[in-house]
Amino acid sequence: MTIIDSTISRDELETLYYDYANALDDELASWADFFTNDCLYKIVTRENYDRSLPLALMLCEGRGMVLDRVDAIKRVSFYLPRSFRHVISNIRTVKDSGGRLYAQANFVVFESFVEGTMHVFNAGRYFDVIVRQDTTLKFREKICVLDGNLIPGSLIFPI
Amino acid sequence: MTIIDSTISRDELETLYYDYANALDDELASWADFFTNDCLYKIVTRENYDRSLPLALMLCEGRGMVLDRVDAIKRVSFYLPRSFRHVISNIRTVKDSGGRLYAQANFVVFESFVEGTMHVFNAGRYFDVIVRQDTTLKFREKICVLDGNLIPGSLIFPI
Amino acid sequence: MTIIDSTISRDELETLYYDYANALDDELASWADFFTNDCLYKIVTRENYDRSLPLALMLCEGRGMVLDRVDAIKRVSFYLPRSFRHVISNIRTVKDSGGRLYAQANFVVFESFVEGTMHVFNAGRYFDVIVRQDTTLKFREKICVLDGNLIPGSLIFPI
Numbered sequence: 001m002t003i004i005d006s007t008i009s010r011d012e013l014e015t016l017y018y019d020y021a022n023a024l025d026d027e028l029a030s031w032a033d034f035f036t037n038d039c040l041y042k043i044v045t046r047e048n049y050d051r052s053l054p055l056a057l058m059l060c061e062g063r064g065m066v067l068d069r070v071d072a073i074k075r076v077s078f079y080l081p082r083s084f085r086h087v088i089s090n091i092r093t094v095k096d097s098g099g100r101l102y103a104q105a106n107f108v109v110f111e112s113f114v115e116g117t118m119h120v121f122n123a124g125r126y127f128d129v130i131v132r133q134d135t136t137l138k139f140r141e142k143i144c145v146l147d148g149n150l151i152p153g154s155l156i157f158p159i
Numbered sequence: 160m161t162i163i164d165s166t167i168s169r170d171e172l173e174t175l176y177y178d179y180a181n182a183l184d185d186e187l188a189s190w191a192d193f194f195t196n197d198c199l200y201k202i203v204t205r206e207n208y209d210r211s212l213p214l215a216l217m218l219c220e221g222r223g224m225v226l227d228r229v230d231a232i233k234r235v236s237f238y239l240p241r242s243f244r245h246v247i248s249n250i251r252t253v254k255d256s257g258g259r260l261y262a263q264a265n266f267v268v269f270e271s272f273v274e275g276t277m278h279v280f281n282a283g284r285y286f287d288v289i290v291r292q293d294t295t296l297k298f299r300e301k302i303c304v305l306d307g308n309l310i311p312g313s314l315i316f317p318i
Numbered sequence: 319m320t321i322i323d324s325t326i327s328r329d330e331l332e333t334l335y336y337d338y339a340n341a342l343d344d345e346l347a348s349w350a351d352f353f354t355n356d357c358l359y360k361i362v363t364r365e366n367y368d369r370s371l372p373l374a375l376m377l378c379e380g381r382g383m384v385l386d387r388v389d390a391i392k393r394v395s396f397y398l399p400r401s402f403r404h405v406i407s408n409i410r411t412v413k414d415s416g417g418r419l420y421a422q423a424n425f426v427v428f429e430s431f432v433e434g435t436m437h438v439f440n441a442g443r444y445f446d447v448i449v450r451q452d453t454t455l456k457f458r459e460k461i462c463v464l465d466g467n468l469i470p471g472s473l474i475f476p477i
Binding site: 010046047087089090091092104106108120122123124125147148149150 | 169170173174176177178180181242244245246247248267269271273274275276277278279
Binding site for chain 3: 205246248249250251263265279282284307308309
């Protein structure tokens with residue numbers, strides 16, 4: 001199917017994803033604004049996703065838990081002189097049904113440390129359910145499936 | 160020239176490339192569906208491409224050879240606990256002539272191993288000829304030009 | 319805001335960025351064509367950008383200085399058997415005011431050496447001011463903010 005359904009254009013969809021990435025990288029306080037109140041946000045490994053295992057590396061049920069996560073990160077990030085850059089690509093719509101748009105995208109996250117080194121932090125896929133709330137698109141569901149493992153002991157920042 | 164020609168929109172073009180990447184990463188059985196019966200598919204190094212040398216790392220003349228490649232990979236991938244993620248970007252049309260669209264794009268391929276490590280496998284450019292078959296876009300030609308070498312001894316997965 | 323303003327479509331904007339990347343990677347002689355005569359081009363570190371420090375790793379005030387840079391690179395690149403691949407993503411418009419479009423984008427640059435190794439050279443953000451000159455879009459301002467440090471002693475190629 002083409003990515004432009006009857007109500008959501010590719011332009012609007014890309015704007016949603018790129019604004020979302022910008023929030024993660026540079027305006028974390030606004031990250032929760034991209035979710036509906038009854039959202040489901042999960043980070044899972046590819047292995048667990050493929051096997052439908054319930055284990056999640058991060059799980060937020062509802063926007064309140066997303067906001068809690070933002071607060072937690074603010075408290076610890078003082079000690080963590082590093083930053084992330086989210087590159088989102090390959091945005092595709094899969095299904096458009098009952099006012100919900102099912103979309104997928106690839107992400108690559110680059111991590112930089114203050115001393116100047118940088119590396120690929122992780123890559124993977126988003127499996128998303130997008131709804132329109134008033135005039136704005138929001139994530140009703142966002143499942144982040146990681147291709148690589150997280151470095152053991154690393155704090156989990158949102159993807 | 161602008162990427163939207165009279166018959167192919169950017170939306171349609173991006174959908175083609177992103178569905179193609181999705182096939183490579185997660186639905187390899189459908190990879191051959193993206194090619195015409197008389198297709199030419201090649202992977203070459205940048206050096207050979209720049210010098211117009213005929214050496215190819217992978218060569219499929221016709222969709223039958225593409226299908227053979229899929230079978231070959233299925234047989235060996237049982238032993239290869241690794242996966243790929245194709246990020247396609249910078250999609251550009253170069254020429255639109257005689258029902259053929261000449262397009263270019265950049266790709267970056269990330270490789271992940273089951274134990275969780277991941278790295279940049281390769282990057283490079285696609286030089287493609289796209290035609291419309293009935294209502295569907297297909298690759299009549301796809302030349303994958305690698306910026307980096309393949310790791311010696313690595314099996315060649317499609318790009 | 320949506321990325322399509324009244325005069326510049328997403329298609330046109332993406333074409334500008336992807337043609338720009340193509341010039342950097344494969345047709346450096348045409349790189350200066352993407353700038354207005356009175357352009358400002360700068361490469362700065364994230365730290366300096368965040369602190370509004372004036373230090374720049376590369377600074378071109380006016381298209382003449384951009385052309386000088388092209389000449390300088392041509393002279394040295396004979397000795398530098400390496401190439402770059404610019405992946406541009408997450409293109410967003412931020413403001414459209416007084417005939418100027420303020421846009422941002424993420425970039426990742428991959429570096430390849432003739433012996434075949436490759437790695438992430440750097441990643442970061444563009445902060446751009448785009449104007450229409452006759453029928454063509456040009457960069458009036460392009461600030462490249464690097465997430466990572468440059469490898470000490472490395473020659474500075476444009477981003």
